[in-house]
Amino acid sequence: MPPAPPAAASPWTPAFRRFFVAQCLSWLGSSMTPVALSFGVLRETGSTAALGLVLTASTVPMIALLLVGGVVADRVPRRALLTITHLVAGLAQLGSACWFLLDARSLPVLVAVTALGGLASAFTAPALRGIITDLVPHEAIGRANAVRTTSRNVTRMLGPGAAGLLVAVADAGWALALDAICLGLAAAVLATIPNPDSSPRPPGAPTPAPTAARTSLPGAVRELLADLRGGWEEFTKHRWLWLVTCAFTGMNVLIGGVWLVLGPVSAEHTIGSAGWGLVLGARAAGQVAGGVLAYRWSPARPMVAVLLLPLPYAAVFAALAAGGGLPLLLGLAVLAGLGSAMGDVLWETTLQQRVARDALSRVASIDMLLSFVSVPVGQLAAPALSALLGAPLVIGLGAVLCAGTLLAPLASADVRGLRAQAPR
CATH class of the missing domain: 1.20.1250 (Growth Hormone; Chain: A;)
Structure with missing residues (x-):
């Protein structure tokens, strides 16, 4: 009688369970933002130019700093980085919510807080794609990605409808405030995930030391360029x-x-x-x-x-x-x-x-x-x-x-x- 095939590895480690909860919270909130922000800005300003400016303010910092975000995510514990970036993104969304709810109608203020959210995304996205290898066994990586993809697509189906309803019956600020709350909760859950025993570092990277060369601007630029080249x-x-x-x-x-x-x-x-x-x-x-x-x-x-x-x-x-x-x-x-x-x-x-x-x-x-x-x-x-x-x-x-x-x-x-x- 042939031996039974080995059971497929499960991705549901304690660390991945917490990560999954944090991801669902983050995705649910962020899936509401495009609808709420777009209709909210159009309703308050009546200007497509203003909407374009706000959306660009989110995109440009993310694209400009994405490679730097990849370097940082390879140098520091990804769980700690994600905790910080989710907090920053939550504060940015809270600022956007206040712009609508408190009648603070200064467009440069909204552009600034939106840009802060884009900056956080530049560091969040590379860290998210790297952290799975820290959380699940090697043979369970595929299943972990399948779980993430399914939950992300479900929130993409539910979030825009919920945001549209909130904008219609209340105010865009409430949808953005809900996103801020979700991001804050996600950061709190991420903070409970233990860091892996060995933090990832680029091949051949020197051990950090409190020397002037590491803290000086020219030294930091050289290290950044070396990491980008690597x-x-x-x-x-x-x-x-x-x-x-x-x-x-x-x-x-x-x-x-x-x-x-x-x-x-x-x-x-x-x-x-x-x-x-x-x-x-x-x-x-x-x-x-x-x-x-x-x-x-x-x-x-x-x-x-x-x-x-x-x-x-x-x-x-x-x-x-x-x-x-x-x-x-x-x-x-x-x-x-x-x-x-x-x-x-x-x-x-x-x-x-x-x-x-x-x-x-x-x-x-x-x-x-x-x-x-x-x-x-x-x-x-x-x-x-x-x-x-x-x-x-x-x-x-x-x-x-x-x-x-x-x-x-x-x-x-x-x-x-x-x-x-x-x-x-």
Whole structure:
């Protein structure tokens, strides 16, 4: 009688349970912020320019400091860093809430507190992607990522509706105040997670010492540049990593241009705004289902799956270009959401298993920087190309480019041949 297969490792360590609670609190609050802030600013100022300024104030510090955030997250205990950044983000949201609730209508004040929240995000995001390896066994990383992806997508479905209701019946400030409370509670929970026995440090980094060289500005700049160089070297030495990242960068250009800009434009003349809302909901439902399925699925060749799973986006673009009906678009949107969520879990898991632990946050920050920058590139390019060529043709070209972008890295044996790591 053959021996029974070993039981799958569970991610539910005591540390991960606390982390999961903190993440759910943080995600629930942050999922309400875009709706509350956007409608609140428009209601109070009546100016789209003011809204653009506020949103930019949040984005620019995050992009500008993201690589620095990766360096810091690799140098200090990530749990402690996350506790601090959640507190800072909570204070920023509390300031935004007071701007609405206390009638403090000075736009520079709102811009300043929003920028503070963006600054906190620059350090939070790389630390979140690196901390999983500190909290769960190596063989349970995939399941931990599946749990996180599912809960994040559920809060993304619930949060905007709750924020819209609060804005409609009360004030945007109450939704932002609730986000501040959630962030404060998340920080309190994170503070109870013990730090790992050995804090991550970059390879070859000197032991901290209270010397003038370490505390002087030139010395700090040299160390920062050395850490950034080390993170880039770790990123580029994995051929599969930078090839797939380049594919994702191209995909995000298409998502920004076709899905976020031209999709609604095309839908307005076919399925209408209500139909497009159903398509967005179908994709969100697929993302939730994808996170659930990823909990028990571990393909032998993860990068092949990562690149093939989002291909339904190409089909969605083709259907939009051809004026496809609502039932077809709903089905394809579900598949696109399903594939993107499962691909995200596999991508995160492979990074956390293959990249050196003490460089993980820096590598993640490079990945995120390329993603964040590429979306607005597509958003800016799509209207110009649409005016020149027409929206249907641009969307059709987007479908072809989407398939080509995802399939091109499979020409590399490093991508095709990368195998899932066996449990340790």
